[in-house]
Structure formats: structure tokens, C-alpha cells
Amino acid sequence: MAEKITIALKRGASCVGCDIAIVNFNEELFTLLEIADIVFAPTLIDVKYDALRKMPDKSITIGFYHGAVRNSDNEEFAHIMRQKCQILIAYGACAHMGGIPGLANVTTKQAILNKVYKETFSAVNPEGTLPQEISKDEVGHELTLPKFYDHVLALDDVVDVDYFVPACPPTPDMNMQILGVVKAFVTEGKPLPPKGTVIASEKTLCDECKRERGEKVAVDRLYRVHEKEFDPEKCFLDQGILCLGPATRAGCGAVCTETNMPCRGCMGPTAAVTEQGASMLSALASVYGLTDRESEMSEEEIDKLMSNILDPLGCFYRFSLPKSQLGRVVSDTKG
Amino acid sequence: MSESFTPKILIFCCNWCAYAGADLAGVSRLKISPHFRVIRTLCSARVDPEFILHAFKQGADGVMVLGCHPGDCHYIGGNYRTRRRMALLKVMLLQFGLNKDRFHLEWVSAAEGEKFAQVVNGFVERVTRLGPSPFREIKEEKQRETIAAAAQAAAAQ
């Protein structure tokens, strides 16, 4: 009887959907518990940071880190998890590529400070109070908060990562796949995949999506999702609805397109490209608004056409902005 | 602006038109700023937006793509694709906050040595005036934050 392995779950800047993904193992949780003990998981178990820090290096078999790295706390524990765990998995889109929290790279700390604590419609803050890394109350008690970084980072920007599990959150099927791999490793000694593997398909979502596609995709006109009803059988792009399928990994079961909603790319890009945004940009620009009079179109007409694509940055990098080539929005000299 | 700033500029030239035009400019001994490097591709359509983003990430202060005039592409329709992609890329680069003068698409034929010189000199001048790309610092900024935290974590062990 193989010895049980140990598992730890730690979150960074996360929505905790990835912890819920594990709770949603449902009855398969028992299968997991037969082969593994969960030794650290703040959402579920009363083990505190001190206990984690005291665990010997490499004493935890597998660590799942979900969430992006956006403050000193997130990073500190990324390092601690790396130390204590033999295998570290970047679990979920945020740890993999920054995820939705990564969109904060479109703005700056200053803008956010001002907005949240002073400028929202319901904020009442005449003194301009802001949260502080170190503060003292009226009696002199000292209180600390983690330092917030200027940039949102993915897990492998700060530590060495063994495996990546994409999607937001990883689907039950993906989880069962991982459970199968872990079980085979524990009970049969089967080897784990090569280090650095993204545990998902190398094909794009279009391969998995069941919708009908024309011979060649041609997007005559772009509609925003609230502007028309969707044909549940036809490819979204063919219908003029922006869908990130061509730039996104398969492996999630194409659940969104099954629910009659276009893909927004949470699985991230395949290994064939270096980033998701450029991949989608290329694909879309190549098929959008193609006409017979391509040769007569002026630069202005083309610019106007492309200006119909609202928010390419926020759309094509919805889940992957920190891992894009440029990584964040900047402030440039006025020309 | 300090006169010692030399911009890093990358120019993608298509083999059949732009690169030939660049050669002609050279052979004609036209005066051209030296502050650029050329990457030759067979067609301007080979220039993936990824390359341009990567160039800025690596510290380019300005990037240009030069290709055949629409209708004259050696591969018939390659540059039609190019201009669409670059048009959308321009929108996105603006969203990233880059000044619009740091990226430019232009058509230069094999016979247009003069135009090549003009276009390049104009671009170098504009980019020099803008100064270093804000993306030059980003990599270092990120590392500064994270290294500090690593030292802290190590010290706390």
C-alpha cells in the first residue's frame, strides 16, 4: 500500500474559485483523500502560517498555488510554497498568466488609490485616509498590511513552477485528469509529465467546439454581445461575434460556447505562440471585413474598420495581460 | 533632452520592395541616420504582431514595418493582410500607452531609395525626440520589487 502523499493549497490574489474547483471534486474528494492528506489549506483547514513555515523543506509532496502575485504577502508565500513543496503547480488562470486580476496592469497604484478610497460614488473620505503598510492606533498599537506591487505577476515570474493548470477555474474534467495522474504516480509509481508542462491540450478551442464553421471564416460585421441573438449551431466568428477560440487552448470542454456564449480565452494560448493577444489580433485582423475591393480600400477605411473592435487590449488579453510581451500599460511622453 | 540619447530602432523590411529600396538608398550614398537595424522578411505579412511587441519588450524605442505598395506585393495579397494587422495593432499599442509615433507602417518600393531615406530619417528624428521607450524600465522595475521580497522571505526563514 503506497504511502499517502501530502498536499497544500495556497492562494495569492485569487477569487478562490480554484479552491471551490477542488471542493467540486464532490465524491471524488474521497478518492483524493485515500491517496493524499491535505496539510495546509486556509479556506478549509485550521492550519496557520506559523505551522507552514515550520514544515521542513520539500516535506509537502504537491503544492497548488492559485491566484496572481500582486503584493508582498502573495510573493512571500510563493517562495515558501516553493521551498516546502517537492512539486509546485500554478493552478488556474491567475497563477498561470495573471488572470482577471492581471487586468490591473492597465492602471497604476495611484489611480486605484484615488479611485477606491476617495472617488467612488459611495466613498466618504474628507481626510483622504488611505490604507497604510504600517499604521498605529490612538494608543500606539502597530498594525501592518502587505506591500502592494506596481505590477501584477504570474507565479512563474517569481518562482520556478513545475506544472501549469490553465482555465478559470480548472474544469472538473481537467481536475479528474490531474487526479488520475497523481493517483498513478502515488499508487503505481507512474512518472509525472515533463517539468514545465501545461496540463491541457495543444490544440485550439476551435478543435473542441462543436459549432459548424464555414469553409473559411469571414467576419463581415462585428456585433457586440448585446446587439443580437446568437445562433446556437453556428461558429461565433461566422456570426460576427468576437470569440477567442482561435487563440485559446482546448481542454475545457468548450463549455462557454455550449452555453451559447463566445469564448473569452481563460485557458490561455497554446505553446505555439508567445502570447495570446497578438495571436488573436492576427487571426481577427486577417478575417474581419474582407471585401472584393481589398485593393481599393484606403488606409482611412481600414483604420475605421479596425476601430470597430472596441478594447482589443482588454479583450484579447482578458486573462493573460501580465504574461503578454508588453505586460502592462505605460505612460509615454506626449509627442 | 540630452543629446546623448541614441534610440534603438528596428525596421522590418520585405525582401522584394522595401529591402531593395534600402539597398538602393545605400548604393546611392544617400544620407541616412545610422540608428536603426533591419530585419528582412520575405513578405511584410510575415511580420507577426508578436515580433513588434517583442521588440518593444526588449527595449526598442521605435519599430517600423516597410513593405510593397498595395497591389504590388510579390505574393499578390500579403501586404493587404499586413496593413490590416498593423492597423489593429496600432489601436492596441495606443491602449498600451505608447506614443503613436513609435510605430509606423509605410510602403517603399524597390525604386524608392530616396523615400526610404526620407522615411527612416523622419522616424529616427521623431523617436529621438520622444526619448526612451517607457517599456525599457519595466523589466527592471518588476525585478526590483520581487528581489526585495525574496531577500525578505529568505531572512525570515
Place this chain on the structure above:
Amino acid sequence: MPQIWDETHKTDQRVIHIEPVTRLEGHAKIDIFLDEKGDVEQTYFQVVELRGFEEFCKGRPAEEMPRIVTRLCGVCPWPHHLASSRVLDVLFAAPPPPTAHKIREMGYCAHMLESHLEHVYALGPAPDFVLGPAADPMKRNVIGVIEAVGMEVGSSVIRHRGYAVEIENIVGGKSTHPVFSLPGGVSRPMTQEQIDRIRELADKLVEFTEFTLTVVDDVILSNKEYVDIILNKDLYYHNSYHMGMVDENGKLAFYGGKMRIMDPNGKIVDNFTENDYLDYVAEHTVPWSYLKFPYLKKVGWKGLTDGVDSGLYRVAPLSRLNVADGMATPKAQTAYDRFFETLGQKPVQNSLSFHWARAIECVYAAERLQQLANDPEVLGKDYRTISDRVAGEGIGIVEAPRGTLFHHYKSDEKGLITDVNLVVASAQNYGAMNLDIRNVAKTLIKGGQISNGILNMVEMGFRSYDPCFSCATHAAIGQMPMELVIHDNTGEEIRRIRR
């Protein structure tokens, strides 16, 4: 037999840190400051996380918001998805047809169930009350509960929560981060097959929620020591206002109703709808937490204190039961009557009774789910209103499992977001959590005597509220930034350096 108390030992420390707090959704810590005698001087419940949604959503096309804001929270993505949709129904001038509202609410009831059941059995009361607050921390969790109650009951719990998840998947596409709701309605109609399955599961869930009520009875209400702790006014108790949503008959509602505010003496002092919320709710900032404190504007911010003069108010199950005249479904109504017969007149202020109130809401959610699944209109083919008009602003309110949720967006003429305001459920209970934690710590920690059970009982101060801090701290901020601007000799800006 649950272990309620354990042996204490003396600490010489002047500050006790509980870090991180566990069995909740969120990143937070508790600091307990002791005086020279070892008695509690002050406590702070600090929330340490934030991300920035109110800022980075600017510039995004408004219709994309329902799928962005779900990522505020993976435990309660549904309230955000639906509150966002309600905002956009107005912002795009696309009122949904009745079928769409019913499909949304049906999925939403399943979510309420899923979230509440998870809290009852995994996060909150089951570990703390089945095993006892002072049980071995390594056992005091959902796995320990299953070991204690046995596989049959354990599997049943997991299976039934799984039914709720299945319904979420059917209606929403994904149970975590649903995708189905849009401005003007939902993405597709329901099929007969889907509704048949939902009906089948709804029946099972109604039964299971009744079972959950008996669990509350057997484990908590029939244990005299627990009842004493619940009623003890020096522990989990303070006098606050309450806020909740009611339908047109004054019955508790999760979706599509109006807001009510009840004062600490039981009087309904205010009613309001979306458009007026800013007259009633404001938010206060402190330097020691990333989470703001919502408070009643008319009463004002008076600090972390209770009573009729303090603007702090509570939300979520207990508050919803307090402000409502009753429940809209029969089994839930029976449970509601028993609740108030047992605990006395409104408003009930005993914080631990949130757990019981949560179980009663499960019954309502299951019955309401059953009702909607059997309503012929839920199979209607009119599932969306299409619009190309941009009205520029919208406000949406839903009752999340953890309390009232407000979403408010403004857009430009193209429908790109220009402004976002979120007042999130758990933030509204943040003051209450601080108060309860302080009271419990002050009562239980004397002379520096602590134990793992006592510290857990301090944590139970927040657990009644089933907090969700990822939602609550949607903001991302940091230290004061520094910016250096370099000008050339003509005064023109040539470079900016930021820290």
C-alpha cells in the same frame, strides 16, 4: 461529544496574531492586543487583500462586465454576474422578458443553496459545532466532520451540494463563473430535458434542506451549552441595524425586490430601490485595512460601536429574516416562525443565529427553486431583449448569500465603462465582525490565559457572517507612489519615472 472548552495556558505576549484566519473566503488576520494584566485592550480584524476592479474595469465594453465581475469571487460569482446583468439591463435600455428573469432567479436559487450548504457543512458551523470549538485543529474541518458523522451522511451532504452545482452548470454553463446572463436576458432558453432534471434535483434538495434544519436542531439547538453561548450577550451579540431585500408582499427575496432597513429596536425606518441607494449607503476608510466599512449615511459613521446612533448595519441571512414579514414559501415560513418564537422579538441580534438563519434560507432557496422549475414561463422562448441603445448608467442590487450587493456603472456614449462602484456584501458585515471578535476576545481572554479553543472562538466571531473578502476588497492599492518628471530646457516634459 463536541469539545467546547480546552485547557488554557498563559502567554506573555502583548500581541496575539491569528494568521491567517481560516475557514472563510478571504485573506485576513486578527490582532489581539493585551494589557499588562493580560486582558484584552483592543482587537483588529484586518483584511489584507485587494485587486482593483473599480479601476481596471474602466475602458472595458459594458456588456463584458458580467463575465469580468464574476472573478471578484469564485465562491459567489453568481450574485456579481446577476447584479451586473441588472445594471446592464438598464444601461442598455433592454428590460428582460419575464422568462429571462425566472431563468436567472432559478439558477440563482441553486447558487444560494450551493453556497450556503458549503458554509454550513464545510466552512462554519459543522466543524465548529459538530466537533466543538476546541477540537483538535487538524480535525476541526470538513474532513473531520465526515469522519465524525460517518460516510453515509457525509456522502449525502456532498451529493446534495453536488446537485446544486449541477443545476448551476445546467443554467449557467459553469457553476463557478457562470456565463449565461447578458444585458436584456440570458443567452438561450431552457429545454424540457434541462427543466425535468432541475425539477428532479429540486425535489431532492427541498428534502435535504429540511434535513439540514434537523442537523441544526440536533447539533446546536439541543445542546444547552451551545444555546447559552448563542444567547450570552457578552459574546456573539451586539445591537445593530439590519438591511435586506423583500418582494412586493414584504417577504424575503434574493432577486428583484426592494430594500428595507430596520433599526436596533425593530422599527422599519427606511425603504429604498436601486436609484436611491447612495442616499442610504456610504463607505468609510481606515488605515489598517484594505476593506472599507459601509455605514448608514443618515445615521453617520460613529466608529466601531453599536446601537441606534451608530451607522453600522448588518446584512445576510439573519438580517434578511429580521426585516422581512415572512417567507414566500411554506416550509421556510414554518421554520421562520419557529426561529422567532425561539429567539424572541425582532430584531434578533445574536450573531451565532446567523447559522440557523442560513439553514432556513436554504429551505426557501430550495422551495423557490422548485417553484420556478415548475413555472411554465421558465420554458418560455422569449429569453432576451435586444438593444443597441446606450443609456449610460445603471444600478443593480441583489441579495448575495453573504448580504446585499450593489453594482453601479456608468458608460460613455459607446458603452465603454467610465465608472464603477461596488458595495459588496461582506463589507457591510465587516463592522459587525470586528465588534463580535472584540467582544468575544474581551470576555474569554483574561490574565493572558489562551488556548487553541479560545482563539478559535474568537475566529467564530467572523464565521457567523460567512465572509467573502475577495469580493469585499475589489480594490487594489499600495504605498504612496512617487513620480519624477524630467523637463528639458524649454519646459517640455521629456520623461516620467514612476515608483
